[in-house]
Amino acid sequence: EVQLLESGGDLVQPGGSLRLSCVASGFTVSSNTMTWFRQAPGKGLEWVSDMTGISITSRTGTAYYADSVKGRFTISRDNSKNTVYLQMSSLSVEDTAKYYCAKGSFDIWGQGTMVIVSS
Amino acid sequence: DIQLTQSPSFLSASVGDRVTITCRASQDISTYLVWYHQKPGEAPKLLISAASTLQSGVPSRFSGSGSGTEFTLTVSSLQPEDFAAYYCQQLKLYPLTFGGGTKVEI
Numbered sequence: 001e002v003q004l005l006e007s008g009g010d011l012v013q014p015g016g017s018l019r020l021s022c023v024a025s026g027f028t029v030s031s032n033t034m035t036w037f038r039q040a041p042g043k044g045l046e047w048v049s050d051m052t053g054i055s056i057t058s059r060t061g062t063a064y065y066a067d068s069v070k071g072r073f074t075i076s077r078d079n080s081k082n083t084v085y086l087q088m089s090s091l092s093v094e095d096t097a098k099y100y101c102a103k104g105s106f107d108i109w110g111q112g113t114m115v116i117v118s119s
Numbered sequence: 120d121i122q123l124t125q126s127p128s129f130l131s132a133s134v135g136d137r138v139t140i141t142c143r144a145s146q147d148i149s150t151y152l153v154w155y156h157q158k159p160g161e162a163p164k165l166l167i168s169a170a171s172t173l174q175s176g177v178p179s180r181f182s183g184s185g186s187g188t189e190f191t192l193t194v195s196s197l198q199p200e201d202f203a204a205y206y207c208q209q210l211k212l213y214p215l216t217f218g219g220g221t222k223v224e225i
Contacts, residue, residue: 035215037163045155045163045206047215064213100162106153106208107174109162 002026002108004101009113012091020086020113022101029077030054030061032104034084036075038097039112048099049075051084068094091117121145121209125218132223136197140221142190142207151211154183154192156203163206167192197223 008020022034036048050064063075074087084101098112122145132138142152150170155163165174167183170190180195194201202225207218 044220045157045208045217047208047217050213050215066214105165105168106155107165107168109164111162 002103004103004108004110006099006101006110006113009099009115011116011118013119014092014117016091016117017087017089018091018115020088020099020101020115022084022086022110024082024084024103027103028079029082029084030079033061034075034077034104035102035106036084036086037100037102038095038115039100040094040097043097046097049073049086051075051077053104088115091115093117120214121148121212121216123207123209123216123218125205125207125221127221128219130221130223131225132197133225134197134199138194138197138201138223140192140205140207142185142192142218144188144190144209147187148209148211150186151209152183152185152190153208153210154181155206155208156201157206158200158203 003025005023012018031053033052035050038046038048048066052061072090076085096117098114100109100112102109124143126141152170154167157163166177166181170185171183182193184191202223205221
């Protein structure tokens, strides 16, 4: 079965760091674009970051970021663990949200993991 | 950035109603548009890709149309499980952006 399972969400103080994980099963993350989205409580959806799959032009994939997280968040992939990560630093209260990872054409989403930034 | 304007923001409807949601893009995105619905506490579910392609397993009462800057999602006969939030998303250019959402309520 194709599925995604996020983890790593927690309560963290402003300025802190956190790493989210997204473990994939039923497909290979390195062959697919993997995406992180987030949704603040009671709000709409926001795209956070993409990591494209391995291709002829890119052996590692290419990362893209929303302006709101650029320079603070880093997306990465461990092919041996079939896992995508989102390293988050310099967190602020505006980063409080449920974070979802999604596969390729967004047909598969995880259940999400909650990040709360508060003092 | 490409702005997506969804309307209406809220929609009150009854079971069996035909419902139409509009998504307008600030520039031409061809058919690089997808639609989701999201029930409370759940992850979004992809309904429509490429503006009008129904995803496998999605009931045929859902349909999408449009290209360029104007798109619509139609539910031909609303069912109880369709009361949810609906979002459009453009995939033409980074940053990928969403419409503000439409909450369909009884």
